[in-house]
Amino acid sequence: MSEETPEVAENVTPTPAENTTLTGGKLDSAEETVETNEQPTNPNLEYPEGFDEKTYDLATKSVKTEGIKEREDSIRKEMENYKKQAQDMRKIISKGKAKETADEYADSYVPQEGYEGFYNFEDGANPEVKEAFDKVTKMATEQALNIEQHRAVTDTLNDIMTQAGVLDTRTPEQIEIQQKDWLREENKKLSDDPVEAVRIINQTVDWVDGMNVFSDAEKEVLGKVMDTGAEGVAIINKFRTMFGGRGKDVPTIEVSGSGLSSDLTLATEFNKPDTTQARRIEIMEQRRAAGRTDPMPIVQK
Secondary structure: OOOOOOOEEEEEEEEOOOOOOOOOEOOOOOOOOOOOOOOOOOHHHHHOOOOOOEEEEOOOOOEEEEHHHHHHHHHHHHHHHHHHHHHHHHHHHOOOOOOHHHHHHHHHHHHHHHHHHHOOHHHHHHHHHHHHHHHHOOOHHHOOOOOOOOOHHHHHHHHHHHOOOOOOOOOHHHHHHHHHHHHHHHHHHHHOOOHHHHHHHHHHHHHHHOOOOOOHHHHHHHHHHHHHOOOHHHHHHHHHOOOOOOOOOOOHHHOOOOEEEEEEHHHHHOOOHHHOOOHHHHHHHHHHHHOOOOOOOOOOO
C-alpha cells in the first residue's frame, strides 16, 4: 500500500494572521491601518450669529430677504398668540370683567356724587387727582382687577384725598354754614358772651398789628396762628402777657375733650413725607371718632 501525498492547492496566497502585517508585526488595532487628514466640521459654525440656512446664503455671504420675512412673520404670530393667552388668563382671573387697557378702566369709572368735577382733566385741570387716578388705573390693568374692584379702590382714594384736604366736595352754602358754626364754637371757648369774644379777638389782632418788634412776615405767621381758632388766639394773648400787655383776661384754651390734637396739628402730621400710610389712616379714624366730619385744613408745603 502506497503512501498518499496530501494535495496542495495551486496559486493560493497565504492569509496573514488577524491583526498582523505582511511582515509579521503586531498592530494595536485594525483602525490604525487607515490614516486620514479630514477634520469633522460643523456647517452651523459658518453662519453669522442668529442666522441659519433659511436666513443666510453661505455661497454669496448675504442675507436671504424672504427667509427674514418668514422669520418675522413667525415671531409676530407667536407674540399675538402670547397676547391672546394673557388676555384669556385675565378674563379667567377677573371672571371676564377685566379691561384690557388703563384707558378702558378710566372711561368706565363713574365718580361718586359730588366728585364729578374733580375728574374733569381737560386743559390740565385737577392735576393732583389725575396723577393719583392714573396710578390706580395702571395698577388695575397690571393686576387684572374687575370693574367693581377698580371703582372701590378709586372711591377709597377719593375719601383719603378728601380727609387730607386735597379735595373739598362741599358746596359754597355748606362751607358758609360750617364756617359760621365753627366761629360760633370757637368764640364760645373765649367767652360765653359773643360780644366779649369778638372784643378779645379784635384786641389780639390790633396788638399784633401794633407791635413793631414783629416783621410783616412774622405778623402774617401770627395771623395764621389766630386763624386756627380759640387755641391760636389764646397763644397770642400769652405773648401779650409776656410783653406786659393785657392778656390775663383771656382764658387758657385746652385741647378738646376727646384729647385729640387740633386739626391743624393733625393735618401737618398727615402731610409730612415720612408719615406712614397706616398713621394717616389712623388720623382719619380718630377724627371720625371725635365727630370731625369736615375736611382737615390745607397745610402749605
